[in-house]
Amino acid sequence: MSPTQSRMVALRDVAAAAGVHPSTASRALNPAMRYLVADPVVARVQEVASRLGYRPNAVAMSLRTGRSRLIGALVPGIANPVFAPILAGAAEVLSSAGYALMVADPGDDNGRAAEFVEQLAARGADGLLLATASLRDDPALAACRARNIPAVLVNRGSEGMSSVVSDDRGGMALAVAHLLQLGHRRIALIAGPAQLSTGLRRSEGFEEALRAQGLAPDPALQEITAAYTREAGERAAARLIARHSDVTALSCANDLLALGAYDACRRAGLRIPEDISVTGHNDMPMVDLIEPPLTTVRIPHGEMGRQAAGLLLDRIGHGGGASDVVLPSALVVRGSTAAPRPTAPGAAPAARSARRRGPARPGHPEG
Incomplete structure (x- = not known):
């Protein structure tokens, strides 16, 4: 059957060929109603529909059910490898x-994100998945509430909204505990944006892990970035390295920040992990291929997307209040971390300065 003919196949044609009533064929082809039809009948109707090239009329279905069967998703950077599996x-x-x-x-533009919510609502989207939310006073969330659109936050949280996130505090605590076990005591933090739940909670996890070992967090060893970018990570790492020559490890709130830290360390003539250790957060694709491979916190991004979609479908079908899902994180140890090199008392700053003046290690990681 040609593509032109396949567009002409109607539901009644499928029903007739399958030997069932059109209403039965409709239920068999509707995932939400399929349970009302016996499995052998569902299989027969689906086989006939596939063979005839039947495609549901989305406009007719929307008019009949009052739903568009469309879901919108907002992500702050489609090129960011983190969001593809989500x-x-x-x-x-x-x-x-x-x-x-x-x-x-919409990138990191909250106003633009709110405009996208309005546009998706105008197109009849049945619900939204939002990976752009700020902790407080987020315009996109306000637009969802004003429009009464079911929404679920993914990878970020905000009070009063359903969300599926990873254990940000626990994940960062795993990375810091690993560095402490290796013998590091001068650990600096390259933190994410404070207005995002990931930035705030990972910073909290960093400090909690230090306190658990009787170490007081030093605000001077923390750089808060404005965005999760490689460039922001490089700037933050460069400032930390310049100010604190005795730092032996950099704990980064995400992998892009860690790649920027690699750049800053190499420009300063510091070898990873011989002179300084680096950890990331997310385990985004290909961080195991850079040199050295990045020790990082693995987040189940695919499962995050699946659970967020399931939670949104439940809200669309049944309503209900906000609910939160927190997925566990795991530490993946690779080549970017090692025990700090022992030095004589008082010799660390001079030794680090001498190494910093040496030639940079060849190679450049790709983000």
Whole structure:
């Protein structure tokens, strides 16, 4: 059957070929209603629909059910490797339920994110997945509430909204505990933006891990970045290295910041991990291929997307209040961390300064 003919196949044609009533065929092809039809009948109707090239009329279905079967997703950087598995996991669940996913990228512009919410609402989106939310006074969340659109936050949290996040505090605590076990005591933090739940909670996890070992967090050893970018990580690491020559480890709030720290260390002539250790957070694709491979905190991004989509479908179907899902993190130890090199008392700053004047190590990681 040609593509032109396949567009002409109607539900009644499928029903007739399968030997069932059109209402039965409709239920068999609707993931939300399929449970009302016997499995052998569902299989027969689906086989006939596939063979005839039947495609549901989305406009007719929307008019009949009052739902568009469209879900919007906002991500702050579609090129960021972190979001690809989140979106793939969400699309897997949504597709199996008969929904299509539309993705918009407002970057870090909260006002633009709110505009996208309005546009998606105007197009009849049944719900939204938001990876852009700030902790407080987020315009996109305000637009969702004003429009009464079901929404679930993913990878970030905000009070009063359903969310699926990783254990940010626990994940950062794992990285710091690893550095402490190696013998590091002068550990600096390259933190994420304070207005984001990931930035705040990972900073809290960093400090809690130090206190658990009887060490007082030093604010002078913490740099808060304005964005999760490689460039921001390089600037923060350069400042820390310049001010504190005795720092032996950099704990970064995400992998892009860690890649920036690699750049700063190499420009300063510091070898990783011989002179300074570096940890990241996210285990984004290909950080195991840089030199040295990055020790980082692994987050189950695909599962995050799947659970967020499932939670959103439940809210669309049944409503209800806010609920939160926190997924566990795990530490992946690779080549960017090692025990600090022993030095004679009082010799560390001079030795580090001498190494810093040496030639930079060749190679440059790609973000």
